[in-house]
Amino acid sequence: MANHPDPHFAPEVFSAHSEFGANELTIGGCSAIGLAKEFGTPLFVLDELDFRERALAWKSALESSFGSHAGSVFYAAKSFISVEVAKWIAEIGVGIDVCSAGELNIALAANFPVDRIEVHGNNKSEAEIAQAIAVGVRSIVVDSFQEIERVARLAAAAGVTQNVFLRLTAGIEAHTHEFISTAHEDVKFGFSIASGSAWKAIEAVEEATSLRLLGLHSHIGSQIFGIEGFAIAASRLIDLLAKYRDHFDRQLPELDLGGGYGIAYLPGEESEVPMRVMSELAAVVKAECEKHNLQVPHISIEPGRAIVGPTTTTLYEVGTTKSVELDGGLTRRYIAVDGGMSDNIRPALYGAQYYALLANRISSRPTTSSRVVGKHCETGDIVIREIELPEDIGPGDLLAVPATGAYHRSMASNYNALPRPAVIAVKNGKARLILRRETQDDLLRLDVVEPERSI
């Protein structure tokens, strides 16, 4: 078992195969110092076995909880996707949820089985819809009346019957341990059940001969703990399944309850446990179906963050430190790393909180009130607003920030013309580059000198 001599190492927030050995953090058996030396910093270190285990855990939990009624786990590509990661997902036997031509093309570049691809998006272009139909994706999750017409028309033109879901808003918005239940949701996505839009959309799809309605979809939020919000949404969707059965005299075969399962970002937190969530959800779904005398439909889910989020740790090198006197006689220690808001926009964007660990050594010094900041020319470029860190952390030290797998590299920018960091997969003491670091040449590749055109 893991040996954790550093009192600051919090295993619950690092990827499963992270340990603090004699003197440094190791991830997937690879030394943090060695990784930084070999691949440079900032560096996204993805614990491959942890990724595979988490994807499998959701698949197993879905299948064992729902039995023959289990649909698919669709990995939400928006959280993080690369060709290599798409190959893992394909091997594990889960599906993928893409929401742009770009995400679809990454899946296709990995030879991802098209019959496990689900296409999302509130504003798919006609080109994106046509491509999805042409390659034969499993389903398109339709989001608006205009899109019903478009998918129907483009499927007809391609001579196919396209499987679709309808994205519905069930009046539930969830985040962390709270959820709001309203009649109407003020969001850009989907068809509202309460307003009657959802039913009209069902009728419109039924009338389109080139569309086959597979089922209903809802997605209630992100970073959610507990199943209460999911339970209410499921109940409202199942009410609609019953209405559908009563009206059309047959059942829709599937229900997609979306993603949003929460993960641990800070010590003391716990990521949602797939078996607990799925078994509780299965009990609700079965009871609701029984109430309406419905067969339990195939249930699919779309975890993204819950699979990739905890698997990745960002390694930064510390460049400068300074102590700033605050009004009131307090002092704050600023620790500046070699990345920042270009590789992790979430603190600035959502006020997200992170943990950091001195990764290259154990300090026996006391901790002090610290702020981890990046190297961008912006005051708001903060990685961690407030954290107790050993007072001797200084230039050349490595800081490891865990739980940076979801919405970090995928939302990364070139702000201040910083190259985006590499992503490496680590496993059993070996490391492989899967997304290379951008170079200075990459930053200049879009600059062009072209003749003027009269417009």
Added chain:
Amino acid sequence: MANHPDPHFAPEVFSAHSEFGANELTIGGCSAIGLAKEFGTPLFVLDELDFRERALAWKSALESSFGSHAGSVFYAAKSFISVEVAKWIAEIGVGIDVCSAGELNIALAANFPVDRIEVHGNNKSEAEIAQAIAVGVRSIVVDSFQEIERVARLAAAAGVTQNVFLRLTAGIEAHTHEFISTAHEDVKFGFSIASGSAWKAIEAVEEATSLRLLGLHSHIGSQIFGIEGFAIAASRLIDLLAKYRDHFDRQLPELDLGGGYGIAYLPGEESEVPMRVMSELAAVVKAECEKHNLQVPHISIEPGRAIVGPTTTTLYEVGTTKSVELDGGLTRRYIAVDGGMSDNIRPALYGAQYYALLANRISSRPTTSSRVVGKHCETGDIVIREIELPEDIGPGDLLAVPATGAYHRSMASNYNALPRPAVIAVKNGKARLILRRETQDDLLRLDVVEPERSI
């Protein structure tokens, strides 16, 4: 003069050479419809003459207000930079402020005169410092004690005496019409005057024989209107110049007062007027210097947003629309465009507000409460939270969002694997691509298959 038959066209928030002609928006004499057809959407349309005029206006205002005491305008590259834009800045005769190797390399690729380059950053790497010294930049703005040692050591190793500024915090934080004056600033940048750090930094630079202290620097905030904050900061810096003169028996030749001048984002707002700001600031600086019997130093400024922000308009194509019933019987119309938070993160990041104009036709229909959203799979992907727009805006229409020159393309991401939009320069009815649109191939260029390495 411009003809504005569309009552929704608000010239104060569009670039100077924008007009609403008979039936559509034109920018730099180019038809919005023609630009969208030729270059696709989303598209950043940069009004080149407006850019040049604004850069020149700040230069002229600085020079006419400070006379022989005028230093340089340093364009803040972080707001937006490309090789072509760096060439314009070079031609106009202003300097450039860069804060990374990436920004420096873009300037160098444009053959930007190195003696007009100023290097910023709270955590410059040794490689960045060494490169700046090697190419012979005009000055390095030093931010920490560690950096004083590094620049001194690397300059000595290169056999040069490096001109430096010291970045100071003067206890002023300013934003829009408000500013806070405190003893201490809780920020990552610079040396605090109040704590004595600033003076110690001056002494450390004076002791380093490979450094020459050109002057003091402060930057008080962003999107600032009025000079009150600048005046207090200038006064505190000038106090320190006097202390320096008293102690070292000579004067520091320069003062850099940073940037942060506000621009108009919404109809009815007005961008800061360079002559007004510079003449008021000159009066303050001269009075403060007189008080201390100091010669007025050379004064430099660093506008970024104030030059490029108003010059650029984003053209989007509308893809889907829907009306959502809200609790309380109200309705909101959602208008989804083909970009979003990947090309404009500022609404999500700062709660920034924008205007949008139907660009391809005049609608005679009434307006309705609308929300302009993007195509990302995220509820927070909102371009404009609340705006009155003609109720008949629909798929295929073009929306023009003005004042998107600063911190838009420079902070753009590939979130949801969306290619980043092109930037085109328009002038006198002609358009030129200056940053090409990313392709699907670009999105896959960083995916690599490499052998494992033992770490």
